Amino acid sequence: AQSVTQLGSHVSVSEGALVLLRCNYSSSVPPYLFWYVQYPNQGLQLLLKYTSAATLVKGINGFEAEFKKSETSFHLTKPSAHMSDAAEYFCAVSVGGGKLIFGQGTELSVKP
Amino acid sequence: DTEVTQTPKHLVMGMTNKKSLKCEQHMGHRAMYWYKQKAKKPPELMFVYSYEKLSINESVPSRFSPECPNSSLLNLHLHALQPEDSALYLCASSQPSGETQYFGPGTRLLVL
Numbered sequence: 148a149q150s151v152t153q154l155g156s157h158v159s160v161s162e163g164a165l166v167l168l169r170c171n172y173s174s175s176v177p178p179y180l181f182w183y184v185q186y187p188n189q190g191l192q193l194l195l196k197y198t199s200a201a202t203l204v205k206g207i208n209g210f211e212a213e214f215k216k217s218e219t220s221f222h223l224t225k226p227s228a229h230m231s232d233a234a235e236y237f238c239a240v241s242v243g244g245g246k247l248i249f250g251q252g253t254e255l256s257v258k259p
Numbered sequence: 260d261t262e263v264t265q266t267p268k269h270l271v272m273g274m275t276n277k278k279s280l281k282c283e284q285h286m287g288h289r290a291m292y293w294y295k296q297k298a299k300k301p302p303e304l305m306f307v308y309s310y311e312k313l314s315i316n317e318s319v320p321s322r323f324s325p326e327c328p329n330s331s332l333l334n335l336h337l338h339a340l341q342p343e344d345s346a347l348y349l350c351a352s353s354q355p356s357g358e359t360q361y362f363g364p365g366t367r368l369l370v371l
Contacts, residue, residue, distance in 0.1 A: 179358055190263075190349055191302070191362040198358065237301055241358060245290050245315065249301035 149174050149242050153250035161258045166210075166225040168253050170238030173219065179241035180221045182212055185252075186234045194236075197221060208232070233257045262286075263363035265350050271369045274340060280366045282333040282350030291333040292360060293325060294349040302349055308333060309355050340370045 154169040172178060179198050183191040195206025202214045212223045221238060238250040263284045272278050282291065290309045294302035307315035308327040322344075324336040333350055347367050351360040 181359070183362070188367070190265075190364040191351075193359065193361065196359055235299075239301075245292065245307045245309065245353065245355075245360075246304060247360060252299070252301055254299075 149178075149240055149248050151238050151240050151248050151250040153236075153238050153253050155253055156251065157254045157256065159256040159258060160228045162230055163227050166223070166228045166232065166255065168223040168236050168238075168255065170212075170221045170223065170250060171219055172221060172238075172240050174240060180212075180214065181239045181241070181247070182206065182210070182221075182223050183237045183239060184208075184234050185237065191237065194223070228255075228257045230257050230259065263350055263352055263361055265348075265363040265366050267366060268364070269367045269369075271371065272337065272340065273371055274342075276340075277336070277338045279337065280335040280348055280350075280368075282335075282352075282363055283331055284352040284361070284363075285331060286352060286361065287330075288352035288361075289330055289355045290353045291327060292351040292353075293323075293333070293335050294351065294362075295344075296347040296349055296365070306335075337368075340368075342370050344368065345370045 150173045152171045181196045182194040185191050195204045197214045205211045210225045236253050239247045266281045293305040296302040305319045306325045311327045322339050326334040347365045349365045350363040353360045
């Protein structure tokens, strides 16, 4: 069965510092991979997606993610954190038939 | 326009009440989804509709009854809920392939 692992349920960075949120997936075929962000009391917003067109994917709000097949990873990065980036981040893989497998989520805190 | 709308935003109901959650999208998507999300957890898939027909029911109790009146609307009828059903209920939509799902803002449900 396919699965998604997000390393670290909580990540704290200082404003202006690099953001790195880790995601590893298990898949026997090239997957569709997604990062969603959820701000408090809101729904999920699509940050970016990988659909095999390019291994480095740029998303909204300055985020990007790199697909590394050899490492089965899809880590999310942002060069400089902003206070407004504080939120819950979910990595997900599409397994077909409309099903998404989500990771457990990583809460990002940004310190001033 | 990648907008999915949900009403109401908040709902408080007793265990004997009947209420409905509504979801609407105008992106021409032919797949729509209901998810349940508990605090600090990823969304859990409840139902999938494809071309207005129920295609996935993830063993959800019968006190939750979905309905898809047309390709733009999705309802979730609630009856005799339990306090443990309190959660954020998210609607999403996508093309039938399910590649990319777009989420609504959710309905925060409290069952007393």
